[in-house]
Amino acid sequence: MGFFLRRLSFYFIALLFAATLNFIIPRAMPGDPVTMMFANATVQVTPERIAAMKELLGFVDGPLIVQFGMYIKSVLTWDLGVSVQFYPLSVNTVLGNAVGWSLFLAGSAVLLSFTLGSVLGIFAAWTRGSKFDAIISPGMLVFQAVPQVVTAMLLMFVFAVGLQWFPTGYAYSPGLTPDWTSWEFLKNVAYHAVLPLIGASIVQIGGFLIAMRNNMINLLGEDYITMAKGKGLSENRVVFNYAARNAMLPSVTALSMSLGMAIGGQMIIEIIFNYPGLGTVLLNAINARDYQVLQGQLLVMTLFMLFFNLLADMLYVLLDPRLRKGA
Amino acid sequence: MKGIFNLLMNNPKALFGSVILFMFIFVAVFAPLLTDHVPNKRTGKPHEYPSPIVKIAQAYPDGWVAENLADDKRTMLMSKDAEHVLGTTRMGRDIWAQLAYGARVSLGVGFGAGIVVCFLATVIGISAGYFGGRVDDILSAAMNVMLVIPQYPLLFVLAAFIGEAGPLTIALIIGFTSWAWGARVIRAQTMALSEKEFVKAAEVLGESRLRIIFIEILPNLVSIVGASFIGSVMYAIMMEATISFLGLGDPGTISWGIMLYNVQTSSSILVGAWWELLAPCGALITLSIGLAMLNFAVDEIANPQLRSNPGMKRFEKMQKADKKARAAHVQAEVPHFPGEQDLAKDAR
Numbered sequence: 001m002g003f004f005l006r007r008l009s010f011y012f013i014a015l016l017f018a019a020t021l022n023f024i025i026p027r028a029m030p031g032d033p034v035t036m037m038f039a040n041a042t043v044q045v046t047p048e049r050i051a052a053m054k055e056l057l058g059f060v061d062g063p064l065i066v067q068f069g070m071y072i073k074s075v076l077t078w079d080l081g082v083s084v085q086f087y088p089l090s091v092n093t094v095l096g097n098a099v100g101w102s103l104f105l106a107g108s109a110v111l112l113s114f115t116l117g118s119v120l121g122i123f124a125a126w127t128r129g130s131k132f133d134a135i136i137s138p139g140m141l142v143f144q145a146v147p148q149v150v151t152a153m154l155l156m157f158v159f160a161v162g163l164q165w166f167p168t169g170y171a172y173s174p175g176l177t178p179d180w181t182s183w184e185f186l187k188n189v190a191y192h193a194v195l196p197l198i199g200a201s202i203v204q205i206g207g208f209l210i211a212m213r214n215n216m217i218n219l220l221g222e223d224y225i226t227m228a229k230g231k232g233l234s235e236n237r238v239v240f241n242y243a244a245r246n247a248m249l250p251s252v253t254a255l256s257m258s259l260g261m262a263i264g265g266q267m268i269i270e271i272i273f274n275y276p277g278l279g280t281v282l283l284n285a286i287n288a289r290d291y292q293v294l295q296g297q298l299l300v301m302t303l304f305m306l307f308f309n310l311l312a313d314m315l316y317v318l319l320d321p322r323l324r325k326g327a
Numbered sequence: 328m329k330g331i332f333n334l335l336m337n338n339p340k341a342l343f344g345s346v347i348l349f350m351f352i353f354v355a356v357f358a359p360l361l362t363d364h365v366p367n368k369r370t371g372k373p374h375e376y377p378s379p380i381v382k383i384a385q386a387y388p389d390g391w392v393a394e395n396l397a398d399d400k401r402t403m404l405m406s407k408d409a410e411h412v413l414g415t416t417r418m419g420r421d422i423w424a425q426l427a428y429g430a431r432v433s434l435g436v437g438f439g440a441g442i443v444v445c446f447l448a449t450v451i452g453i454s455a456g457y458f459g460g461r462v463d464d465i466l467s468a469a470m471n472v473m474l475v476i477p478q479y480p481l482l483f484v485l486a487a488f489i490g491e492a493g494p495l496t497i498a499l500i501i502g503f504t505s506w507a508w509g510a511r512v513i514r515a516q517t518m519a520l521s522e523k524e525f526v527k528a529a530e531v532l533g534e535s536r537l538r539i540i541f542i543e544i545l546p547n548l549v550s551i552v553g554a555s556f557i558g559s560v561m562y563a564i565m566m567e568a569t570i571s572f573l574g575l576g577d578p579g580t581i582s583w584g585i586m587l588y589n590v591q592t593s594s595s596i597l598v599g600a601w602w603e604l605l606a607p608c609g610a611l612i613t614l615s616i617g618l619a620m621l622n623f624a625v626d627e628i629a630n631p632q633l634r635s636n637p638g639m640k641r642f643e644k645m646q647k648a649d650k651k652a653r654a655a656h657v658q659a660e661v662p663h664f665p666g667e668q669d670l671a672k673d674a675r
Contacts, residue, residue: 014472021476025488138340138623145619147565149572149587150608157596157604264477268569282480283573286487294484301477309475 007313011306016072018302022295023071027064080296083285091296094281099300101171102277105193105270106262109200114255116201117208122244124209125216137213144206148265152199152272159195166195169274196273200266204258211254215247249319253312260308264301341624347617351610355430364411364421366428366581371421374600377414399599414602416586417593422606425581430610432582433564436498440563443502445556448509449548453540455510456517467514473507482566486575493577497570501563509555516551520544550625557622561615568611583607 074080080091120140124133143151160168167173172188219225220243228242267279274280278297285293336342354361364370376384376396383392413422455466485500486492492500520526521544529539570576571584574592578585586607590596595603 010468010471011475013468014475017472018476021481025484138620141623142616142619145561145565145615145622146612147568147615149565149569149584150611153587153590153596153604154608157601161596261477264479267479267483268572271573282483286483286573286575294487298477298480298484301480302475305475305477 003317004313007310011310014306015302018299019072019075020068022075022298023068026291026295027067075299080299081292083290083293091292094293095278095296095300098276098278098281101275102263102266102270102279105196105200105275105277106259106266108193109197109266110204110255110259110262112197113201113204114208114251114258117205118212118244118248118251120205121209121212122216122239122247125213125220125247126239126243128217133213137209140206140209142206144203146203148199148203148268149272151202152196152269155195155199156272167192171276196266196269196275199269199273200262203265204262207258208251208254211251212244212247215250216243219243219247252319253316256308256312256315260305263304338624338627340620340627344617344619344621344624347613348621351430351434351614351617354427355434358424358427358431362421362424362427364424366420366424367579369419370424371411371415371419373415373417373419374595374598374603375411375415375419377422377602378410378412380414380602396601413606414600416589416603417595417600418589422586422603425586426583426606426610429582429586429607432494432580433567433584433611433614436494436501436567436582437560437564439495439498440501440505440566441556441560443499444506444509444559444563445552447502447506448513448555449545449552451506452510452513453517453544453548456514457521457536457540457544459518463514466510470507470510470514473504474511478504479569482570483573483575486570486573491577492570492575494567494580494582497567497576498563501566502559505559505562509552509559512551512555513548516548517544520547550628554622554625557618557625561618561622564611564614564618568607583611 078092080095083089083091083094086094117140120136124137127133156168159165171192172185173192177185225238225242228238233242263278266277267282269275270277270279271283278301281293282297284290285297375381380392380396383390384396411421411423413426415421416425451466451470455463455470481504482500485504486497489496489500526539526543529543534543567576567582568584568587571580571582572587572591574588576582576584576588578588584607586603590600590604590607
């Protein structure tokens, strides 16, 4: 239990730190966000209106420490303010609409790349030094090194614009009304998710593959593997039941962590394919100077990171009995 | 120097990676000599075809190139002078010039941020790992906090708030936000090293801590620091392209990311100007592959266990050389009796 309490308190500190960062960034930049917002307004702006807007958006006048207190209070009560861009909507609503799509895309991309990467990694380690290993391991790392902007743009150019196999953007056809019970709608969503999914997973396969391969290679020299071989077990059994099962351990926890990272990492894919996730919301907020949404966005993403890190910790304890006793 | 050369020759991945990297550095340094046009002014008509394509299409009007690549009559007519090696953008700017001058920004941001990351990671990692105690607690907490704050949104938000960030600003914000991973690895390695006998011996001898850090510990960390440097350069080049692509960079600079941004805003993909998209994409892919190969090579040199061919190639080479050397020593036997050779021939 001590282990968990320590982790939890660390995550709480990290959250406070992120909130502080969130508080500092807009205030450290030149110009006042609210005044900047009105700078290109066409209507007459009176000081009262500015004051009213400031109050509405949570920019309280007063010493920094008071402002900071108010901000932390609003974070802890989960009152992130009102979006400027979609005026009457609150930040919670704007982000809430996007979170589902982001989670869907990130979740399926991580699962896909984890499965592919681990299986390829197991084979690469088992046939170390073969042609397969020599091509697939650096090959996948190379894919990982290519910037996501480039892969996404090329995917879009070749398969969406050139060959026209897949749609160029959004999560479902514009005419459809979202109805999660109709088969038609689900098919449409899957069809629209193909390209973003490929773009988001291709960069992650390499990481899982290399982690799996390196773990396996380190394990293959262990005595119990030699023992299993000596007993005359079939190759499949040695590979999957003896070696891969133990090599999987670090990968499984990496899986949870990478889910948190993927939500931030796939933003660029969402933007290029105009997928209605958090990435697109972020870009729109940046372009519209919607500071409330920006701040909320960073906070939500940090929360996801923390949550999945915590999940990774729990999985680790669950999967590795040594940690359970040690803590 | 000779050692480095040998290392490159024995490791095809390292050779391949460094050739690519040096090619890009060469292009970046000699950009004004390699290009005929200025990158930031209109020097041609909008969307001209690349000149080799134009020439081939003019020579074979019914060939594959003319029918598939240069299929637009109007564009073909506009680019009949074939003055631009890689064609022009929507704004009529020379793509090859943009690519060459853009290499300066991409490499500059990459190496600048790489150096910042490397420096911070090494200083923080070694201090945390070697001094331990209170210092370690504080620095480790800072590392862990930096690791759980999502990088991409933080960078985008920072760039957005700074507004039209120039290359230097981008390099600095990348550098100051992404040192944590490297620092963590270096810290772990330092802790392992400071338990080793030679460090203990130096401590017992009464060496100063600075000397121990620089003479005993740092040289043993070179491979890790090198790997983290190449990794950060890759990451920084990628992030520069991404930030510029989103329109958060200074639109006045010429970089590969800005080129992609222009592709997106002028919807060149939709009008079929493939050359405008492929040029920056190709450059980014080639450079990333080169750096990835270098990274892989550093990994292999640092950790021999991970090599796909652990020493076998060298063993085979030695065996071959050995056989050759033996063959030179073995002399043809003198015939034991006259006619032996003829006999042997008949028996065969």
